[in-house]
Amino acid sequence: MDAKFSFLNKVDRDPGNLIKGLQLVQAAEGYVSDDGIRAVAEYFSIPPVEVEGVVSFYAQFKRVKPGRHKISVCDGTACHIKGAAQVLEWMRQELRIDSGETTDDGKFSLETVACLGCCSLAPVMSVDGKVYGKLDRKKMVKILKEF
Numbered sequence: 756m757d758a759k760f761s762f763l764n765k766v767d768r769d770p771g772n773l774i775k776g777l778q779l780v781q782a783a784e785g786y787v788s789d790d791g792i793r794a795v796a797e798y799f800s801i802p803p804v805e806v807e808g809v810v811s812f813y814a815q816f817k818r819v820k821p822g823r824h825k826i827s828v829c830d831g832t833a834c835h836i837k838g839a840a841q842v843l844e845w846m847r848q849e850l851r852i853d854s855g856e857t858t859d860d861g862k863f864s865l866e867t868v869a870c871l872g873c874c875s876l877a878p879v880m881s882v883d884g885k886v887y888g889k890l891d892r893k894k895m896v897k898i899l900k901e902f
């Protein structure tokens with residue numbers, strides 16, 4: 756097993772701990788890489804294809820390396836009514852990624868979230884945890900350029 760995954764030794768090799776092992780990999784890498792899948796498979800003596808199946812079954816696991824900046828577009832009720840779908844479309848056009856993806860240069864990753872708690876500012880997004888509201892395309896592009 757690759758030494759960088761030696762933290763797996765913290766859990767018993769019981770296959771019942773597979774999820775725990777995958778959570779440790781994701782905590783260390785920010786996602787579950789191909790190397791992470793192989794290390795977990797080897798550690799628990801489970802075929803890699805089965806580990807891959809578990810990872811794809813659970814929404815908590817990410818298979819795409821996160822970007823350096825995390826964009827969260829709110830699609831809660833208030834933002835949905837005020838144009839969250841339009842914001843996501845602008846993101847698609849500006850960054851060429853959909854929700855759940857990372858730009859080719861690794862700069863941004865995009866996700867959709869339920870509510871950022873600033874509904875009166877809808878439509879809302881956050882970048883690295885900082886919230887931006889009352890978005891229109893011009894404002895969104897300006898914010899992206901700050902990064």
Ligand code: FES
Pocket residue numbers: 829830831832833834835869870871872873874875877879
């Ligand atoms: S619904 Fe978007 S901030 Fe609440």
